[in-house]
Amino acid sequence: MAAITKKREWVIALQWISGHVNKQADKLAKLGRVENQPVLPLSYGPVKSMISSYCKDRASARHKVQADRNKWESLLQKDKRIPGNLSRAERVACFCLITGHDLLQKHLHRIGIVDSPKCHLCNMGDMDGHHLLTCIDLEDLHQDADQLRGRVKLYWAARGEMA
Numbered sequence: 001m002a003a004i005t006k007k008r009e010w011v012i013a014l015q016w017i018s019g020h021v022n023k024q025a026d027k028l029a030k031l032g033r034v035e036n037q038p039v040l041p042l043s044y045g046p047v048k049s050m051i052s053s054y055c056k057d058r059a060s061a062r063h064k065v066q067a068d069r070n071k072w073e074s075l076l077q078k079d080k081r082i083p084g085n086l087s088r089a090e091r092v093a094c095f096c097l098i099t100g101h102d103l104l105q106k107h108l109h110r111i112g113i114v115d116s117p118k119c120h121l122c123n124m125g126d127m128d129g130h131h132l133l134t135c136i137d138l139e140d141l142h143q144d145a146d147q148l149r150g151r152v153k154l155y156w157a158a159r160g161e162m163a
Contacts, residue, residue: 083148093152097129104128104158121161132158 075081075098082094096102105127109117119127121137132138132154141154 086148086152089156090149090152093155094148097151097155100128102129102155104132104155104162106131121158127158129155137161 075095082091082098084091086094101107105114105119106117107128108114109126117126117128119125119131119135119137121127122135124136125131125134127135129151132151133142135154135158138154138157141150141157143150
């Protein structure tokens with residue numbers, strides 16, 4: 001089957017590549033090869049849209065498989081995505097806290113940059129996103145911690161203290 005685009009006059013040929021699994025499909029493909037195929041005029045827009053949709057669907061399926069049981073799996077769910085109305089710094093903090101790649105002591109220890117995962121602000125517990133909610137050195141910021149922006153403030157305050 002061939003499709004000719006009106007604007008650019010390209011010919012797109014779709015060809016069957018026989019396999020060893022589906023003998024019936026191979027037989028039908030060989031029959032179709034000897035018959036005249038209709039030329040279907042398709043414009044660039046619909047073809048681009050079909051290919052784009054196909055690629056997005058494949059990428060989405062691949063991401064779902066890769067995200068299975070990972071910390072960032074929730075980012076694939078529409079209702080749990082990071083809100084777009086946050087500033088870039090707030091979105092970065094949210095992403096870091098969700099994935100665990102947060103440049104806090106626990107992650108830095110895991111990748112071999114620091115010697116200990118301990119919170120160097122209060123010296124109690126491993127310093128990660130959950131610890132920020134109970135760290136006594138960040139106590140004055142805890143009142144907003146149940147809100148997303150409050151957790152972001154905790155994150156950046158802790159990062160500022162680390163520098």
